[in-house]
Amino acid sequence: MITELVDTLKREKRLDASGYRSLLECCNADEISYLHSSAQETAIGRFGHRIYIRGLIEITNICRNDCLYCGIRKSNRNISRYWLSTDEVLARCSFGFERGFRTFVLQGGEMPDDADSYIEDLCRRIRAGFPDCAITLSLGERREESYRRFFEAGATRYLLRHETHNVSHYSRLHPAEMSLDKRLHCLETLKSTGYQTGTGIMVGSPYQTMDNIVEDIVYIGRLQPEMIGLGPFIPHKDTVFSGWYSEHQPSANAEGMDNYSGRTDLYDRRIDLTMKLISIFRLMFPDALIPSTTALATISADGREKGILAGANVLMPNLSPENIRGDYSLYDGKASSGAESAEGLDALKTRIERIGYHIVTDKGDYNRK
Numbered sequence: 001m002i003t004e005l006v007d008t009l010k011r012e013k014r015l016d017a018s019g020y021r022s023l024l025e026c027c028n029a030d031e032i033s034y035l036h037s038s039a040q041e042t043a044i045g046r047f048g049h050r051i052y053i054r055g056l057i058e059i060t061n062i063c064r065n066d067c068l069y070c071g072i073r074k075s076n077r078n079i080s081r082y083w084l085s086t087d088e089v090l091a092r093c094s095f096g097f098e099r100g101f102r103t104f105v106l107q108g109g110e111m112p113d114d115a116d117s118y119i120e121d122l123c124r125r126i127r128a129g130f131p132d133c134a135i136t137l138s139l140g141e142r143r144e145e146s147y148r149r150f151f152e153a154g155a156t157r158y159l160l161r162h163e164t165h166n167v168s169h170y171s172r173l174h175p176a177e178m179s180l181d182k183r184l185h186c187l188e189t190l191k192s193t194g195y196q197t198g199t200g201i202m203v204g205s206p207y208q209t210m211d212n213i214v215e216d217i218v219y220i221g222r223l224q225p226e227m228i229g230l231g232p233f234i235p236h237k238d239t240v241f242s243g244w245y246s247e248h249q250p251s252a253n254a255e256g257m258d259n260y261s262g263r264t265d266l267y268d269r270r271i272d273l274t275m276k277l278i279s280i281f282r283l284m285f286p287d288a289l290i291p292s293t294t295a296l297a298t299i300s301a302d303g304r305e306k307g308i309l310a311g312a313n314v315l316m317p318n319l320s321p322e323n324i325r326g327d328y329s330l331y332d333g334k335a336s337s338g339a340e341s342a343e344g345l346d347a348l349k350t351r352i353e354r355i356g357y358h359i360v361t362d363k364g365d366y367n368r369k
């Protein structure tokens with residue numbers, strides 16, 4: 001019985017793999033609603049109706065990696081590359097601070113190793129200029145000493161999605177020079193350095209199976225991250241997976257991959273599965289910081305609200321300079337204006353209030369009760 005599984009998850013904070021699978025596969029509307037309302041109750045028990053906001057500053061779209069699904073992959077020649085100066089980032093922090101943001105998330109492609117000094121300096125200057133704000137980094141795989149330098153310079157949180165815990169699935173989404181082992185090692189290093197660490201996956205990514213997702217849940221259960229990011233996969237026109245789910249059969253692309261082989265039905269269930277995963281993780285980790293992601297808001301008009309009603313407690317409006325937002329195109333149609341932007345904060349507040357929640361401006365550090 002699904003309701004019993006939900007109650008067990010709520011009580012014991014874990015299930016066996018078959019239990020997670022049953023929740024993900026459940027199609028009964030009342031049972032799904034029980035999963036979401038139990039997760040929502042858990043979130044309200046910990047956080048009340050408070051939703052934390054983080055200002056997302058996309059500091060560069062320059063990337064040394066070539067992840068097959070990502071619009072800023074290095075082999076995409078159709079975007080103009082940018083790199084924000086330290087002053088430009090600080091100006092965005094000031095803009096955000098005046099509007100109530102107390103966490104700045106610096107996200108970007110994976111910069112070369114010699115960008116470490118730039119990142120370190122950025123952290124130091126934000127720390128000095130905005131001492132009561134938290135700095136979160138989302139800058140990919142870096143060396144152990146780099147993670148330590150950024151931490152010592154004032155960053156306290158790091159987001160690094162593992163994307164999938166299955167080696168063979170990982171290798172179908174990434175070029176041969178990238179490895180799941182390295183990604184997982186980075187996550188261990190981040191934790192041992194002292195960061196509040198976030199991981200997560202794309203839901204409905206090419207070749208993903210339900211078993212893969214179950215494996216991800218089990219892994220995340222072991223890792224015990226403080227933050228969990230879950231967003232639906234959305235194709236990008238300049239990637240290998242551009243036509244992955246389009247109506248017309250494309251020919252094999254330049255990298256020799258047939259866009260249709262390996263298709264699973266998870267893509268069509270991305271919204272439902274993302275919401276279920278938010279709820280499952282809320283029940284597993286009552287204190288976790290779980291965003292309702294931009295990707296969910298991009299593919300569903302009320303995706304942001306759906307995420308919150310499934311148990312999410314964080315929103316990350318876009319605080320990047322407006323002129324570069326179009327160049328940080330991870331996937332087609334990525335939302336970065338209106339309620340998804342720092343400028344649209346009033347609209348966002350109104351929308352969130354309509355579902356009975358309110359935005360708070362405190363840092364919202366991870367706090368185990």
Ligand code: SAM
Nearest residue numbers: 069070108109110138139140161233234330331
């Ligand atoms: N370079 C850093 C990293 O690898 O963690 C941070 C930037 S990366 C672009 C941020 C996240 O965007 C990735 O972890 C991935 O899950 C997500 N992403 C990239 N392409 C996507 C797509 N096509 N659909 C949905 N999410 C995507």
